[in-house]
Amino acid sequence: MSDSSAAGHGQSSSPTGSDETPGSLTTADGTPLKVSLRRAESRARRKAFFLVLPLLAFLLITFAIPIGQMISRSVRNPEVADYLPKTAAAIQAWDGQEVPPEAVFAAMADDMKVGLENRTLGRAAARINREIPGARSTVLGTARDLDEMSPPYKEAFIAEDEDWENLEFWSLIKRETRTITPVYYLLAFDYEYSPQGEIVERPESYQVYRMLFLRTAWMSLLITSLCILLGYPIAHLLATLPLKSSNLLMILVLLPFWTSLLVRTSAWIVLLQQQGVLNDTLVWLGVIDDNNRIRMIYNQIGTIIAMTHILLPFMILPLYSVMKTIPPSYMRAARSLGATQLRAFVTVYMPLTIPGLAAGVLLVFILAIGYYITPALVGGDTGIFISNLIAQNMTGSTAQLRLAAALATILLLAVLVLYWAFNKLVGVDRLKFG
């Protein structure tokens, strides 16, 4: 209290002074004005910080930490290093040219004993098995018979299972001793390590993720374009109609927005399925034959139609809020200056709607590339998005949590890159979301 009034007093005496020069602005008690001003401001800042602290903590716990977890999970590879620690240490000196020396086998035998006791050997074996099918039984089988073996273990192991002679098997173990691995990212782009340790494309029948990323991108782009095409005129109408009718129209726009996503998606299923309303009507009208009903759902068409409908309000609302602020006199001015209606619209009205359009595009596109429920319900096989595959990798017996994490991280990065590019292009500070 006293600070601010004193500051005001000091300021009135010489409003242009700076605190470097002698005789500069001071408050009544002699402290330089800048210092006391800073003190007063930092107090306000501290207060503000404490006010947002709960929210900050909430965000940290529910948002930042899980994302960090996800990213670290996507590269984590601890099994071999943790559960075969001695082998991991011994194998580092191996050059990979021939079967490893006895020391490595002995270390492996030690690790196996400990692993059997702690019941952790299976996990390490499973990790190796993911790269070389059959490796699990090699490891576990040898471990089971370990009691009957005696050093040198090299000969004993090879006698038990000839896989122990396999250089690829050992180089895999050596590779997997690294606790950080890019393998899930390689998988996410349909690449993998060859048995020789080179990065190669996966067999064509296994390739799925690249195609899905691309599909997610182009379908999102298409959905965004459709939203612009459908939303722009509606937003324009909303902004120019008299209040009474525009309110009604606004409710028509918002009503689906308030309706449950599942209800809306199911409604589209009812409408579009082969025994659905639309097909029935077309058959009744004689447009199509009863045996040739159109497939409009459980494929890309279904996903596009349903998602366009669901995301449309996200395009209309920011557009509307911007259009509402454009006075009609701009168009009139352009017309009076000699521009045709079309030219005035393109050269004057449209540039002024860009902040809303850009906001709408950003909202719709980013929502679309991460969309899950609608593609899952109406997408069938050809209409699903990358998020559906992420979900698949998170559940069920074939779950690969780390692959899911890698896919999700790529999606997150894609969104960030997109946002960055958009910022460069349009300038996010110019956007108007509502």
Added chain:
Amino acid sequence: MLGPSGSGKTTTLMMLAGFEPATHGEIYLDDAPINDVPPHKRGIGMVFQNYALFPHMTVAENLAYPLKVRGMGKSEIQTRVDRALGMVELPQFGSRRPAQLSGGQQQRVAVARALVFEPNLILMDEPLGALDKQLREQMQFEIKHIHENLGVTVVYVTHDQTEALTMSDRVAVFNDGKIQQLSTPEDLYERPMNSFVAQFIGENNKLSGTVKDVSGKECVVELDHGGTVTANPVNIEGPGSRTTLSLRPERIEILPPDNYANILEAKILELIFLGDHIRARLSVAGNDEFIVKVPNKHDEHELREGETTKVGWHASDCRALDPIAIS
């Protein structure tokens, strides 16, 4: 075009520009009917109330816009834009955006933009409404200057009568969607044709009464509160009809010479000293809002509030107009 808000002046202007359809009648520009000509082909420059400068273009781009849509060459556009900027004395502002200009500067750009394609007619819709008083007066002067220099016709809408009187050659006074009177500023003030114009332009004293007799350039009116007055019959229907008399405050004399046609009793209610004149509020024939401007002359008889005196005026200065209710 002058009139109170809601009197139809902007609507009329919009019809001239082509943004409002005319439900009846025809609009001619240089003897050619333009009712069916779309706005962009009318070649009418327009200055809007809030300037309507395109915010996403620079000042130069704003000025170039009408030239560009006419398919003019780049160098031609450049010279014309420069000339227009020079005309409104903003030559170094071409690369700024409208939002970076002050109200007065925006106003000038708006005028320049309406002029740059050399239209036959310029419409201005209360262009100075958003400016403060001093700037408004300066801009009135500048617009008048541009108008005189270019010789282009300007149709100017305002609700400010001083602005209308100072800037116009002819003023159309609007009320209730009708032109009440179309004449020079002087005629509007000196010779209003009806009570609305008399009331709207300048200060006016009203007295209502009934016409008794009309003879040539004079008529006799019996006032509602007693007494008869000789007046100038301008807009009355004949003996027996109601009328409202209109009197300018500066045409009334206190303690008039005996040769005045009309002399009435008056009671001084209020005196306001205004330097060059004294504004006296009197009660005359039941009207308590009767204003007289008394010149501040040294030989003037000293007036006192509450005093009873006499006021008088010539019959020609007292115009008998259509009757309106006096509040």
